[in-house]
Amino acid sequence: MEKKPKKIGxxxxxxxxxxxxxxxxxxxxxxxxxxEIVFLSKTTMFACSDANQRDMVEDIKxxxxxxxxxxxxxxxxxxxxxxxxxERANLNKYTYVHANIREQxxxxxxxxxxGATEKAIHLVKxxxxxxxxxxxxxxxxxxxxxxxxxxxxxxxGLKAAISLAEKDTEVIxxxxxxxxxxxxxxxxxxxxxxxxxxxxxxxLSAQLKLHKNINLLTxxxxxxxxxxxxxxxxxxxxxxPETGAEVMTEMTVGSVLxxxxxxxxxxxxxEFGYGVSDRVITMPEFKKVIDTQTSKKLMYNxxxxxxxxxxxxxGSRQTDGENTxxxxxxxxxxxxxxxxxxxxxxxxxxxxxxxxxxxxxxQEILYADSxxxxxxxxQSYEDGLPVVSVEGKKTIVKVNDVLTANREIEVxxxxxxxxxxxxxxxxxxxxxxxxxxxGRDKFYNEVHMKLRPVETVIDxxxxxxxxxxxxxxxxxxxxALSAATKSxxxxxxxxxxxxxxxxxxxxxxxxWCGACEKACPFDxxxxxxxxxxxxxxxxxxxCKGCGMCAPVCEPDAVNLIACSSAEIMxxxxxxx
Amino acid sequence: MGTIHSNTxxxxxxxxxxISDPAIDMAGLLKLHYPPTVYTITIPCSSGIKPSxxxxxxxxxxxxxxxxxxxxxxxxxxxCTEKTGNLVGKTHELMKSKNIDPARLRMAAICSVCSESFxxxxxxxNEYLLKTLHA
Numbered sequence: 001m002e003k004k005p006k007k008i009g010x011x012x013x014x015x016x017x018x019x020x021x022x023x024x025x026x027x028x029x030x031x032x033x034x035x036e037i038v039f040l041s042k043t044t045m046f047a048c049s050d051a052n053q054r055d056m057v058e059d060i061k062x063x064x065x066x067x068x069x070x071x072x073x074x075x076x077x078x079x080x081x082x083x084x085x086x087e088r089a090n091l092n093k094y095t096y097v098h099a100n101i102r103e104q105x106x107x108x109x110x111x112x113x114x115g116a117t118e119k120a121i122h123l124v125k126x127x128x129x130x131x132x133x134x135x136x137x138x139x140x141x142x143x144x145x146x147x148x149x150x151x152x153x154x155x156x157g158l159k160a161a162i163s164l165a166e167k168d169t170e171v172i173x174x175x176x177x178x179x180x181x182x183x184x185x186x187x188x189x190x191x192x193x194x195x196x197x198x199x200x201x202x203x204l205s206a207q208l209k210l211h212k213n214i215n216l217l218t219x220x221x222x223x224x225x226x227x228x229x230x231x232x233x234x235x236x237x238x239x240x241p242e243t244g245a246e247v248m249t250e251m252t253v254g255s256v257l258x259x260x261x262x263x264x265x266x267x268x269x270x271e272f273g274y275g276v277s278d279r280v281i282t283m284p285e286f287k288k289v290i291d292t293q294t295s296k297k298l299m300y301n302x303x304x305x306x307x308x309x310x311x312x313x314x315g316s317r318q319t320d321g322e323n324t325x326x327x328x329x330x331x332x333x334x335x336x337x338x339x340x341x342x343x344x345x346x347x348x349x350x351x352x353x354x355x356x357x358x359x360x361x362x363q364e365i366l367y368a369d370s371x372x373x374x375x376x377x378x379q380s381y382e383d384g385l386p387v388v389s390v391e392g393k394k395t396i397v398k399v400n401d402v403l404t405a406n407r408e409i410e411v412x413x414x415x416x417x418x419x420x421x422x423x424x425x426x427x428x429x430x431x432x433x434x435x436x437x438x439g440r441d442k443f444y445n446e447v448h449m450k451l452r453p454v455e456t457v458i459d460x461x462x463x464x465x466x467x468x469x470x471x472x473x474x475x476x477x478x479x480a481l482s483a484a485t486k487s488x489x490x491x492x493x494x495x496x497x498x499x500x501x502x503x504x505x506x507x508x509x510x511x512w513c514g515a516c517e518k519a520c521p522f523d524x525x526x527x528x529x530x531x532x533x534x535x536x537x538x539x540x541x542x543c544k545g546c547g548m549c550a551p552v553c554e555p556d557a558v559n560l561i562a563c564s565s566a567e568i569m570x571x572x573x574x575x576x
Numbered sequence: 577m578g579t580i581h582s583n584t585x586x587x588x589x590x591x592x593x594x595i596s597d598p599a600i601d602m603a604g605l606l607k608l609h610y611p612p613t614v615y616t617i618t619i620p621c622s623s624g625i626k627p628s629x630x631x632x633x634x635x636x637x638x639x640x641x642x643x644x645x646x647x648x649x650x651x652x653x654x655x656c657t658e659k660t661g662n663l664v665g666k667t668h669e670l671m672k673s674k675n676i677d678p679a680r681l682r683m684a685a686i687c688s689v690c691s692e693s694f695x696x697x698x699x700x701x702n703e704y705l706l707k708t709l710h711a
Contacts, residue, residue: 074601103604115612228651435688457598521653546652547624575615576637
């Protein structure tokens with residue numbers, strides 16, 4: 001009986017305007033609608049929206065479709081989403097084929113709209129070609145180790161470790177330093193907590209000790225890793241603090257949660273007078289000064305400090321430097337330090353040279369407090385930054401204040417505080433080890449800031465806290481809890497579903513030469529006698545679907561499911 | 577020979593799902609532009625590419641083929657680098673026998689963070705192919 005021709009649906013996404021601003025999606029649709037197997041083709045504003053997903057399910061059921069192609073963003077983001085849509089419409093999820101026309105067309109070629117559209121047409125045609133061969137398959141299961149390694153024991157790492165431990169998971173908490181707590185342990189009073197940073201870390205440390213399933217390794221670093229999600233073998237180097245001797249251990253986990261934190265921006269020599277005048281210091285240095293002094297007068301370098309000038313956005317929102325991002329927490333941190341200084345010491349006057357304040361949410365309360373107590377705010381833009389000059393014993397800060405019609409304002413400051421932002425950790429060795437992608441800001445990058453905010457493109461590796469970008473404590477803790485839940489969800493069942501993309505042997509072409517057996521790193525090739533002929537056979541439970549056996553087969557008897565020669569060649573036909 | 581583009585060559589990239597695909601996606605995210613006639617086919621591992629696919633691509637009109645190899649990051653094991661090297665060597669021999677310039681097949685290890693490196697490779701390869709095939 002002749003095989004019924006396939007009927008598929010093709011959906012081309014605008015992604016708001018992320019795709020359609022550069023790719024003519026209607027032209028793409030028209031280019032593919034006439035294909036023999038395309039039964040329906042549609043453009044959609046957001047393919048991933050609930051409404052479109054519902055429409056897709058209805059379309060599949062109403063038209064008895066055999067498969068679906070969605071042309072949208074990277075499959076890293078939505079392959080699973082649309083496979084699930086297929087399943088909800090009673091289609092096998094492996095009949096779904098994805099085309100990436102955002103990262104690999106509209107964004108990559110935003111400089112060439114015609115080129116981007118032409119490329120998108122070819123990519124969708126290639127996906128349709130692949131769809132012809134897409135078959136119903138059953139997923140394989142692989143064992144996952146029910147343990148998570150949390151790298152970094154700052155506030156995010158501690159919270160993540162505790163959260164995972166409460167979920168009855170083995171946790172290995174790895175900290176490079178001798179003590180836990182990271183930056184927060186060095187901070188005094190916090191906003192809006194009543195605790196100091198040290199007290200917060202002590203409280204979390206006490207909670208940590210209650211969990212027997214947390215193995216805390218201080219003075220330890222991850223120096224090697226092998227394997228993939230579910231089975232990640234870590235090589236950990238631990239330094240004995242007393243003898244300095246180094247011990248190497250190996251531990252296997254199912255997922256890794258990165259919480260390696262941030263560094264402070266260090267101003268360049270002479271940037272706003274830094275390194276030139278001893279009256280110019282950074283915000284972390286200033287916080288230490290006000291947290292440690294107990295006298296009524298604020299003293300610095302033996303001199304009383306009355307007038308303090310805070311220069312905002314040093315090392316952040318740079319127009320000439322690499323750090324174009326806003327560090328988010330420094331406005332609040334500065335105002336908090338200014339309010340604390342004024343409450344703790346007598347005769348303090350605070351002058352804030354800012355570029356627009358970003359004390360979002362409840363942090364606005366702190367800004368109101370600062371205004372009530374008499375702090376003075378001057379504002380300028382990036383083209384009119386404050387100038388710090390040292391004239392004898394005087395340190396003068398000048399700015400043309402946009403709030404008073406660009407009037408030149410001059411403040412003689414006893415202390416100039418440079419409000420330095422967060423930058424990525426200088427030592428990125430652990431990130432390099434896991435090949436974690438970084439964004440334009442050079443912090444670790446999530447798959448999607450809204451849809452998959454703590455996952456990375458490396459399966460099984462999640463990120464939390466300020467290693468992902470500037471965050472305050474509350475935001476770091478939220479991301480830590482989210483990453484902990486995500487890492488837990490990966491390994492909680494003790495097994496992972498893997499794609500059933502294994503090798504197949506065409507017995508009519510195979511006459512056993514052993515080349516495939518030699519090429520296979522997993523011993524998945526068996527030598528069997530069938531119908532009086534010795535041939536190769538695939539052990540599906542062991543085959544990982546790498547395809548290493550395929551190119552070495554001279555008679556071309558080996559193919560990978562979903563990656564067969566017929567499929568690849570039909571895609572080449574569509575792409576050329 | 578493929579369709580002659582005024583300033584871009586047709587390049588087929590074999591890229592791996594877990595290692596080089598993220599780098600190519602990231603290049604798009606960072607708006608690092610490269611010729612729009614660069615097309616990617618995703619495969620599990622670079623050592624699973626058949627020489628016949630590469631030859632088929634030339635036959636059908638691609639100017640160049642680029643293997644975005646897993647290198648030492650391959651999730652399927654360390655032998656990937658050697659095996660990918662072997663298949664490239666074998667394909668070069670086949671290309672020579674068919675009078676195809678072996679330099680039209682390039683390979684480089686592209687890890688998940690190698691977006692800039694990928695774009696640089698594509699621009700350089702495009703230039704070479706334009707110079708040698710479309711001058």
